[in-house]
Amino acid sequence: MTTAQEIELINKLKARDHSAFEHVVRSHTKHIFRASLGLGFSEEEADDLTQSVWDAFFKAVENFSGNSSIRTFLFGILYNKAHELRRQKSRLEPKEDIDAVVDSYFDSSGKWIMAHVPVQPDRFFESCETLDIISKCLELLPLKQRMAFLLKEVEEEVTETICNAMSVSASNLGVLLFRARNQLR
Template sequence: MQNFSDPNFINSLKRGDQSAMEILISAYSGHLLNAALGMGFGREKSQDIAHSTWLTFFEVVHKFEGRSHIRTFLFGIFYNKVSEYKRQILKYEKYDPIEEVMEARFVDNGHWQSEWPSDPHEALVNTQGLSIIEECMDKLPLIQKSVFYLKVVKELSSEEICHTLEISSTNLRQLLYRSKTRLKECIERKGAK
């Protein structure tokens, strides 16, 4: 078992030693991927984030001073990559067409234009529900998907989610509402096919 705190190993990494890099990649690639998946990213985006983390790590490893564990240094880069990606998503979401979609879904008296089937279980079975839900989840903007996943699937408290995603409680409620609305819209559309 490799001691990643060993100064000789750290120096090998700083020199760009291929075998040291392979050992570290082998030890932590799965951890990076699982961390990204756990944050609600899809498999492909999780792989992109892990790959981007490694690229940056090897560009800056020569600056590593050894005051922390190499894993801490690596995951610091990972969290910066996640934050960068979330900022990109928030920029994209400044214009959100869901408001227009919502207006089109209601009739003048404020009721939904179409009702859910009376038996939700039957609707799921008839429309291959789980695959439709997964497909619709994948289409959500990342921040909405993350909020929905952490709140509904992981059942985290609102405080934990706000802290993790660095958003306000008002923003959390809005994102949760939008994610549920988009999911309903997508599921209805796919269920009607």
């Protein structure tokens, strides 16, 4: 969309034009949902998160200045809502004792328990669970690193859009991406 078209769309949204809202929802819901899944949320949580983003967007659209694209604005809302949801979930989840977790990987003689033996590289790539493992690895990344990585590598967003959505500088984004890639290795 050209800048003039986007400004016109923003004005229609501010005027509560039903067709403008429908256009924006149809254009962006799939991307928001996929990004939510990419952040490690279940389908149900991603659906709730997507709905939460739209709810916040409809409430905030009157204050939208148009300094960024609608997509950037939506991903900024997604980032904040994902952060809120993570905080809520962390309050509800019991914390595991790290010593107990490590001890569960070994038997009394100090040998690996077969369920926890590291996977051989050749078997790893043949496994049908590779995608699941990658998702679990992504879940281990801090939220900002995960969001930066997913927006850049999965959603293929441009740097400026990601920086605006996450309220970070381009150099800070570079650091987040570098750290995410290193942790995923």
